[in-house]
Amino acid sequence: MTEYIYLIPILPLIGFLINGLALNRLPKSVVSAVACGSIGLSFVLSVILFFELKALEPSSRVIEQVLFPWISVGSFHVNFAFLLDPLSAIMILVVTGVGFLIHVYSVGYMSHDPGYSRYFAYLNLFTFSMLTLVLADNFLLMFVGWEGVGLCSYLLIGFWFEKKSASDAGKKAFIVNRIGDFGFLIGMFIVFWSVGSLNFNQVSSIAPTVFAFGGTLITAACLLLFVGAIGKSAQIPLYVWLPDAMEGPTPVSALIHAATMVTAGVYMIARTNVLFMLAPDALMVVAVIGAATALFAATIGLVQNDIKRVLAYSTVSQLGYMFLACGVASFSAGIFHLMTHAFFKALLFLGAGSVIHAMSNEQDMRKMGGLKKHLPITFMTFLIATLAISGIPGLSGFFSKDEILWKSFSSQSGHPIFWVIGFITAGLTAFYMFRLVYMTFYGQERMDEKTKSQLHESPKSMTIPLMVLALLAVVGGWVGMPHILGATNYFEDWLSPVFSHGEAVNTHALLSSTADSSMEWLLMFASVALVLVAIYLAYNFYLKKTSLSTAMKEKLSGVHKTLLNKYYVDEFYGAVIVRPIIYFSLFLWKIVDVLIIDGLINGSATVYNDISEFLRQGQSGRVRSYATIFTLGVVVLLAFFMTD
Amino acid sequence: MFEVFFPILFLFVLAVVIALIMSGLSVFIGKRTKLGKKDEPYECGVEPVGNTKEPVPVKFYMVAILFILFDIEVIFLFPWAVISDRLGMFGFIEMVVFVVILLVGYFYILKRGALEWD
């Protein structure tokens, strides 16, 4: 079967061609059949290939399929080839699997949209690019997928281009991504220039011999590659496009945030782990940026009232976790979190989509509430996802997050500070996620009568993917249980062949400084406890607070002291912990995010425009002024030549 | 060492002298008439003063331009003529081709009607 690797990306491409060239002429049933069918097939194929790969010896789990020599000039050879190894196997499973569910969901979600077939064409193209990216066996082909993903995000985010905000958001996503691509391309050039090849396996094997460990060149290359990752995976400072990316249809947000696009950066770093292992400084930068982003975005998430924005910032923050993991040289943990996050974040977005669907396109949580009884399935699945992302033991999120926290604390290249940041972020995450749940599904119904009358649970095609994802969000993490629970970490073992090169290069990085399990237990409990506290706080401030007035009455009528004390406790919490955090996060959002970072990125554009405006004056349209410019050029050139 | 420049000097002098003689002769032996047309800078050709928007016959320029072209092309005949005996048949054929090319141009002009007045 392994000779059919190329079919995995090709099938969605075929789907794209059919739907794209038919231009709305096909009936919707056919369109959806083609779109979902193509990606469904490639999912099945991925599963088969996964098991075939599993059947092989761990050492020999690398299958390269060369389709044709792409460019070969002089010393420069690049094949059009795909690479299937444990890492890319995981990736294609996630991409096709989650992607398939999102496709199915979209059938219901987009059913009334005029651009139905255009939508599915883009969606297939998106999947195709992402699969090319993860299956590529060399930098160049990866870059092709890389650009393709950027292009599709542009098309999909700007899908409802009648909305100016949408087309702007699309453009923003594209431009910001280009900044990242710039870094990626230069990094690729440096690698090619010094290694003499772009093939991942060759680079992995040759790089240690040509680069000095921790040398300037390799550090520069890694940092440049990381700039690319920052752009794609929305880290500080290039994350600005992601919160706007929710301008697109909600399933698209799910696809971009969960399965594809943003994970590309993490994948790329994991893929080039050898290079990063050679450059500890670069690794440190990755860890710092990751941790900072995790905290920063989580804090901003606290005060958003748009249901999708909360999720968007939460994505940025979770990606920060993944980079933190990569930064502390435990790439498998990063990929692990990537996978689990794909499950529950896709679920969250689809759930949010279902809510918005039911609320007749209302996204403001202040106008929601009490949806629990109206959308039971959505509520249940959404709750599961929330528990998962908050890291409640037993669910997928818990295992991956816990592993990252532990690695960032214990591993040699990690640092307790990282753990503290991750720890706080975990708390914040639980807080804003449950704030979202309470504001949306509990409390009294704040929507107007008209919307209320139209409330309805979404159709089967939307709820079934939700349930499947919910299942995955629960069990998805069980493949990667920590050792101290007595289980074997299948996931880590599965990926170990991929990262063995890197570990060989820099054995020091992975040594865990404090190997004692009691510490690990302690930290685990600490984080769980924090999460529970956070949930409790959210409960108080976004559910009970609404009924404070009644509580007052009870107090006056001499109610039991405990309740009263508890009430004080709440006030205390509120005054000391929650309020400051909220004000701080407001500051971050309004000042740092919107004003500074956005401003910088838009500013650079205006600067270029001004230069252009200035230079245009030179083109006066008068021949004699042209001749003058010409003659000046002649004089300068002649003078330059005469100096020789 | 300046003796080498004498020929050039002589050329200048000669030019001046000839000009003087010409105008001088016209002054002495030409008979004078003080009538309107005679006092104008050019007694034939374009009116020196008047409305510049006045349409100029384009044919005039056309012929001038065409003249430049054919006139210049002819210079290639001179070097050929000098050593035509050494070039022999080959040179002759080459020159025939050259003239034929000129003729093509000429026919094109004819067809285009560039040489017809009005």
Place this chain on the structure above:
Amino acid sequence: MTVPIDAYLVVGAGLFGIGVIGVLVSRNLIILLMSVELMLNAANLALIAFSRALNLMDGHAFVFLVLTIAAAEASVGLAMVITLYRNHDTVNIDRFSILKW
């Protein structure tokens, strides 16, 4: 003892310079054309001078070619000037600036 080549080259450079200045300063298209012709002929002078100095015939042959080209350019230029004059009623080069920026 003949005239030193530098003398010819200086004259040539002078003519060339005059041509350049003419192109830069003159508003009248016709004068502009003449200036360009002047530049070409300056180059011709240089060619002749060089081939005299190196006593080669190549230079002389090239001059013939250049003359022809100059004539072709001149006639095309004049034709264009006529067209312009018919459409714009002027040959002031500064008037032709609808295409800019």
Place this chain on the structure above:
Amino acid sequence: MIDISTAVIDFGLIAPEISLVAAAFIILIIGYTKRLGKFCALTALLGIFVSFYYTLIQYGNPGSGFSGMVTSDDFGVVFRMIFLVTALLTILIAQNYLSLKRLNKPEFYALICFSTMGMMVMANSTDLVVMFLGLEIMSVPLYVMAGFARRNLASNESGIKYFIMGAFASAFLLMGIAFIFGASGTTDLKRIIADLSYLSEFSHFYFYSGIAMILIGFGFKVGVVPFHSWVPDVYQGAPTPITAFFSVGPKAAGFAVLLRVFSFGFAEVEILEPTFWVLAVVTMTVGNVLALRQNNIKRMLAYSSIAHAGYILIALTAGGIEGVSSAVFYLIAYALFNFGAFTVIIMMESRSGGTTEFSELKGLLKVHPYLTSILALFMFALAGFPPTVGFIGKFYIFSAALKNGFIWLTLIGVMNSFISVYYYLRVIKVSCFEDSDSEFAPMSMTPALMFVLFITILGTLGLGIFPDQILEFSKTALFAFL
């Protein structure tokens, strides 16, 4: 001294040129006859095909004749093919346009043939004077073509501007050639290289100033900053098919000569490297930055063509096999997608009252989704996205520069190509994301236009995915002269 008696007269060497000229003459003669008048285009195409045939014959067996004035090597053959294909496509896309604008005159086809023939002469010689002749044979028809729409003021203006600047530049070029001749006693690059080593103090001055002026003269044709000012005005004013021809043919010819003279002839001259470095940077940057604020697509593409000249100058700076072959490859690639873009523009312009303003594109997606995606494809190719040939070409140039150690140049180049994305993207944004306030007038899509689109798309994508053959082609072509 040219001694005719010993000169090798081999008309096979110049058969391609001869056949083109013959075609042109036939067109001039039959052009104004009643019965044959409509066969001009056919005659031109015929001449092009014959010429292509003779060119093809020469591939692989280089020769030299006319006492070294004509040198036909594979390098020349590759470039002549580019020119011929350009001429062919130009005639195809011009048909409909010319008849719409009532410009369908026989001269047009004759001029195309003459101009193409001039380019071929340029690419096909190692003698500076012959190159100069070729340049003039190419340029004079171009002047006329730029002003081809006689009643159109913009066209007039672009014609006269191109003429004045062109004549001005060629005067410098000629002076430079004269100086080189004086310094080395010959104008044949082969022989110049031979005695490059023992230049006397006297000739040293003339030699270097000569090189500078030659660089100016040829650089002008490809729109090197600061000799670029004519490009936007001429491109905008000239009739669109002719603009397409400008942006590909003369540019390629200019680079053919630049490559011969500076990567082969004066490759030893050290000072050229920093010169080209600076010129490349300035050209790219000015072109891209100026293109940002344009509202006319033709003008925008003019600036973008300046920018692309800058990219090719990077290859020239790098020099060596990689440098030259990447330059050749990029020229081929650029010819393809640039022509495609212009074809789409011609379609836009063919609508009643159509202009080349950006606003013309509004609401294109709704009416012509296929055409929109094609336009987008060409824009992405111009911007250098994978998997189009534009990406491969840029990648090849940059890797060539890096291989020769020009890291900063590469950085600047890549940065520039990312700036350029902004204005190429604008075309797509307007055509996809903006609705036209007025009714979308129907555009004419003749078979000829469709054919050209097909060819260019095929090239843009095909070479992007399977560039190997052409790369080899553009590489083998160089062993002839390197």
